[in-house]
Amino acid sequence: MATYLIGDLHGHYRDFERLLIESGLCNENLKWTGGTDHLWLMGDFFDRGASGIKCIDLTMRLQQEAKADGGMVQSLLGNHELMILCAYHFKERTTESGGSVFDQWLRWGGIESDFEGFTEEHAAWIRTLPAMALLDESLLVHADAMMYVNHGTTIERVNNSFYELMGSSDLAAWETVLSSFSEHMAFSSLELTGRKRAEQLLSLFGGELLVHGHTPIPYARQIEAEDVTEAWLYAGDRCLNVDGGMYMGSPGFVHRLQ
Numbered sequence: 411m412a413t414y415l416i417g418d419l420h421g422h423y424r425d426f427e428r429l430l431i432e433s434g435l436c437n438e439n440l441k442w443t444g445g446t447d448h449l450w451l452m453g454d455f456f457d458r459g460a461s462g463i464k465c466i467d468l469t470m471r472l473q474q475e476a477k478a479d480g481g482m483v484q485s486l487l488g489n490h491e492l493m494i495l496c497a498y499h500f501k502e503r504t505t506e507s508g509g510s511v512f513d514q515w516l517r518w519g520g521i522e523s524d525f526e527g528f529t530e531e532h533a534a535w536i537r538t539l540p541a542m543a544l545l546d547e548s549l550l551v552h553a554d555a556m557m558y559v560n561h562g563t564t565i566e567r568v569n570n571s572f573y574e575l576m577g578s579s580d581l582a583a584w585e586t587v588l589s590s591f592s593e594h595m596a597f598s599s600l601e602l603t604g605r606k607r608a609e610q611l612l613s614l615f616g617g618e619l620l621v622h623g624h625t626p627i628p629y630a631r632q633i634e635a636e637d638v639t640e641a642w643l644y645a646g647d648r649c650l651n652v653d654g655g656m657y658m659g660s661p662g663f664v665h666r667l668q
């Protein structure tokens with residue numbers, strides 16, 4: 411059994427299809443052929459590219475097929491899942507800055523056709539996604555951010571805090587969390603400080619390697635997206651960024667974790 415990771419899709423469905431087929435996790439008909447292997451998505455199915463719904467629909471179907479084969483498909487909760495869920499729950503409500511929640515979501519990059527295709531089934535599925543997971547020595551989180559510690563001191567508490575939020579009708583609480591979830595590059599802004607922060611999270615939640623998406627590698631490294639074809643290990647080898655930046659033009663990649 412091997413574990414594979416795919417970074418932030420942001421509506422880039424064609425790339426998702428190609429990566430699944432190239433890696434052998436799916437056949438040409440997009441049926442699960444990964445057997446007992448595990449596949450983790452890093453979150454952020456939506457926005458920027460046009461086909462977020464197709465990305466999430468395929469993931470949900472493959473989750474069932476993998477399960478039937480003794481494998482697993484799972485996803486972390488990304489900030490863009492929280493955003494569309496916020497728009498879905500509070501569409502016409504007014505935000506702190508004025509204007510509707512829906513208009514705010516459009517300004518965040520929301521794609522109207524994604525919203526039109528978004529159903530209660532999608533919402534229910536997103537509400538089950540963990541914010542973090544520990545796979546052997548790898549701590550998986552969506553964002554390269556310290557904000558997870560605001561939600562608790564164990565993985566279970568952090569995940570429960572997000573589950574609670576996603577069931578809450580307190581719009582102000584959603585806005586606070588969404589704002590903190592926009593934090594980026596906590597582990598790379600200054601190499602030494604970044605490494606210390608990563609080690610703080612690892613010592614708190616467990617694991618030797620912190621694996622994340624959220625900040626596209628071409629952005630973090632200031633390199634051409636077309637050249638990004640593999641994960642980036644940094645912060646004294648304590649962090650692994652697996653977001654190739656498909657929406658910036660990277661072909662993306664499937665990272666084999668173990």
Ligand SMILES: [Mn+2]
Pocket residue numbers: 454488489490552553623624625
């Ligand atoms: Mn993100």
